[in-house]
Amino acid sequence: MSGTSLDGVDAVLADFADGKTAILAALHVPFDADLREELAALTHPGADEIDRAGALGNRLAAVYADAVSRALGQAGTSATAVRAIGCHGQTVRHRPERGYTLQIGNAALLAELTGIAVVADFRSRDIAAGGQGAPLVPAFHVRAFSAPDEVRAVLNLGGIANVTILRREGPPLGFDTGPGNCLMDLWAARHLGLPCDHGGAWARGGTANADLLERMLAEQYFNASPPKSTGRELFGPDWLERHLHPGLDPRDVQATLLELTAASAARAILEHADATQRVIACGGGTQNLALMQRLSQRLAPRPVEPSDRHGLPAQLVEATAFAWLAQQALEGRAGNLPSVTGAKGPRNLGAIYQR
Ligand SMILES: Nc1ncnc2c1ncn2[C@@H]1O[C@H](COP(=O)(O)OP(=O)(O)O)[C@@H](O)[C@H]1O
Ligand SMILES: [Mg+2]
Incomplete structure (x- = not known):
């Protein structure tokens, strides 16, 4: 999870078996000042946005992959034991009133770097169904x-x-x-x-x-x-x-x-x-x-x-929420609450990048 604060990445390794939530590892990887500044700049309209977003998405994927690798190390778990990464991505534009929201982070690259399936882009489907795409927690x-x-x-x-x-x-x-x-x-x-x-x-x-x-x-x-x-x-x-x-x-x-x-x-x-x-x-x-x-x-x-x-x-609630939303996605269950987002109905959220 990396949120609007642009402070960095919160990573958790979570196990949701038996309706419980067990946290097996947790850590925070701060963004360096340069990355934070470039991301902040991209949240407002400016020149050359597509190339900047592409390059920053790749940098984010590397930071996310590093956080995942550290979490696995902390728990002594291998990548093959992890079902999926729920990756919110970094919001650079949120305009539900215009029908879109954009989180960058190159989920495909994250799947390549980690060898783990990635669920990303949780918000777009809710917006497509007439919702705000937020909040999803x-x-x-x-x-x-x-x-x-x-x-x-x-x-x-x-x-x-x-x-x-x-x-x-x-x-x-x-x-x-x-x-x-x-x-x-x-x-x-x-x-x-x-x-x-x-x-x-x-x-x-x-x-x-x-x-x-x-x-x-x-x-x-x-x-x-x-x-x-x-x-x-x-x-x-x-x-x-x-x-x-x-x-x-x-x-x-x-x-x-x-x-x-x-x-x-x-x-x-x-x-x-x-x-x-x-x-x-x-x-x-x-x-x-x-x-x-x-x-x-x-x-x-x-x-x-x-x-x-x-x-x-x-500090772990939001990251854990997106791990759980990734599980919801893989199980074919809904992730949004229409009473919250205003979407026409419950929707299975996220795009899946297989292992
Ligand atoms: N010791 C602290 N004192 C005051 N504010 C703090 C402290 N630690 C964290 N924060 C605040 O929390 C923010 C990060 O919170 P976080 O839940 O990660 O937000 P987001 O989801 O937007 O990234 C920081 O940007 C900072 O404003
Ligand atoms: Mg944060």
Whole structure:
């Protein structure tokens, strides 16, 4: 899994036998700064995109193959023992409203490099069926985090944040709530020269600007009804620039961006599922302790807990979800939830590159 944060690759070796989820190996391979920069550039229109995407797809396949090889080494497993790699790929454009989404990563090359079958391009089929193609993790959240006696929200704090509402009755709800870490990462890179604001410490030293927050929250996306999904196309540098005004202290801007993530996610949960009793958080944003604290305050008295307390480490949930979606693909089962994506019906997701 490599998500919108462009932080790198999360790899898990998972065994789903007997309806359980066993993690046999797990690791993170960070992208080097150059790869991250080129991928970030490709998420916005520019010159020579086809050749750049081709070359970057090949580079990604090599990074993915390295992650797979390390995971196999960690578990002492051979490639032949692995049924398939679920490879999300790197999203460089997500435009469901225009009928397409594009994840690069050269799955064919990954199959050649590893000698393992690869399932890729999970999102296109859902979009072709009239859906958003996102979020796709909710079906796995249902499997991993449902409790019959409790209404739960699963909040994935990636570059973009998405929520799954596990209700007592009726199909799950789910949608992207807006920015997760992406705007905070962008601002930390610009002012601290760091890939992220570690623990949210820098934001904690500032004060959220009420006027700036209010103007950001007026963004139409936050008030749109689901099904909905978003990406760096919207919540990128231009969006941020449009809202800033001169004279703001960079620390206060960071505190405001943190508040924006907390406010948009908490409002989404309260507005669509006020009955939520517990919030299970996953993704890299759970490492941002200041963000977790603000989410807890905004969602009180509901506990906001990292998924580690529910059997799956927060940083591994999304990668594990795509391993499971690969299994769904190979078994001929559906991967999407029409109640979430808005697709016409359940669909078998992904393109399969045989071993
Ligand atoms: N120690 C930390 N402090 C603050 N933020 C962190 C920390 N560790 C990870 N993150 C955030 O999590 C992001 C990665 O989360 P991830 O779930 O992988 O998102 P994505 O799926 O978009 O790649 C990083 O870009 C960073 O913003
Ligand atoms: Mg990531």
